[in-house]
Amino acid sequence: MREFTFAIEYEVGSDPIMDVFIDHPSVVAHSLDGFVTEDRFWRIERISGPRSALDRIEEIRFDDTCCGESVTERDCDATRFHDVLERSSNELVLYTYLTDIRGCESVHTLAGKHLPRGLIFETRRRESTHWWRILMRSDEKVGVFYDALGARLAAGLTFRMGHLRDASGWRQDSLATVAMPEEQEVALRAALEAGYYETPRETTLDEIAAELSIPRSTLSYRLRQAEAQLARRYAGGDEGNRWLE
Structure with a gap:
C-alpha cells in the first residue's frame, strides 16, 4: 500500500463546516472514509467540542441545500444520507453516505476518478486546516490527481503537500478522540x-x-x-x- 498526505487550508467564509472549526478552536474531528468512486462514498466522523459547535455541524450536515464536500466553486449534486451514531454534550459521531453524485469536484470524487478502487481515507480537522491521508494500492496516477485537485481549488482554499511513500501502518486510533470539557x-x-x-x-x-x-x-x-x-x-x-x- 502507498499513502499520500496533504492538507487544505480554509479562509473564513469559504466553507460552512470549516467555519465552525475556525470559530471554535477547541473542536477537533477525525474521520474514516471508504468505498470511494466518482459517484459515491461513505464517511464516519467523530467530532469533539462544545455543544453549540456540535449543534451547528449537525445542522449543516442535515441541510441538503448545503454541500459541505466540494473543494471548487461547484457544489455537489447528490443523494445524501446522514445519521447520528452517537451524541453527548461534547461529542458527536456522524455517518454520511453520498451516492448518485453528479457534477461534483471534491477530494473524494477526484480521487475516485483518478486513483485505483479500494481507497481508504483518514482525515483530521482543526481550526482552519483539513488534513488528509489516502491509502491506495498504487500511486500510478497520483500526479494526475494532485494536478486536478490543485488546479480546481475554490477561492479561499490553499493546498499544502505532505508526502507520498509506502504506507507506514494502520492508525488504529484514527477515530479516537478524547472528549473533555x-x-x-x-x-x-x-x-x-x-x-x-x-x-x-x-x-x-x-x-x-x-x-x-x-x-x-x-x-x-x-x-x-x-x-x-x-x-x-x-x-x-x-x-x-x-x-x-
Missing part, C-alpha cells in the same frame, strides 16, 4: 503552548493561571482531569469489550 482543553492547550510539559519546564502553573485569569488551584485541577482522560484513553484495557456489549 472545554475549560479542561483550554487549560491543556495553554500548558502545552507555554512549554509546561517540556523538559525542563519552560513555565509554571502560576504563570499559566495568570495568563488564563484563573486561580492556580483551578488550573491544577483542570489539568489533572484532562491528564486522567488522556491516560485512560491511552492505557485503558477494556475499549475492545464495547464490541461485545
Whole structure:
C-alpha cells in the first residue's frame, strides 16, 4: 500500500463546516472514509467540542441545500444520507453516505476518478486546516490527481503537500478522540503552548493561571482531569469489550 498526505487550508467564509472549526478552536474531528468512486462514498466522523459547535455541524450536515464536500466553486449534486451514531454534550459521531453524485469536484470524487478502487481515507480537522491521508494500492496516477485537485481549488482554499511513500501502518486510533470539557482543553492547550510539559519546564502553573485569569488551584485541577482522560484513553484495557456489549 502507498499513502499520500496533504492538507487544505480554509479562509473564513469559504466553507460552512470549516467555519465552525475556525470559530471554535477547541473542536477537533477525525474521520474514516471508504468505498470511494466518482459517484459515491461513505464517511464516519467523530467530532469533539462544545455543544453549540456540535449543534451547528449537525445542522449543516442535515441541510441538503448545503454541500459541505466540494473543494471548487461547484457544489455537489447528490443523494445524501446522514445519521447520528452517537451524541453527548461534547461529542458527536456522524455517518454520511453520498451516492448518485453528479457534477461534483471534491477530494473524494477526484480521487475516485483518478486513483485505483479500494481507497481508504483518514482525515483530521482543526481550526482552519483539513488534513488528509489516502491509502491506495498504487500511486500510478497520483500526479494526475494532485494536478486536478490543485488546479480546481475554490477561492479561499490553499493546498499544502505532505508526502507520498509506502504506507507506514494502520492508525488504529484514527477515530479516537478524547472528549473533555472545554475549560479542561483550554487549560491543556495553554500548558502545552507555554512549554509546561517540556523538559525542563519552560513555565509554571502560576504563570499559566495568570495568563488564563484563573486561580492556580483551578488550573491544577483542570489539568489533572484532562491528564486522567488522556491516560485512560491511552492505557485503558477494556475499549475492545464495547464490541461485545
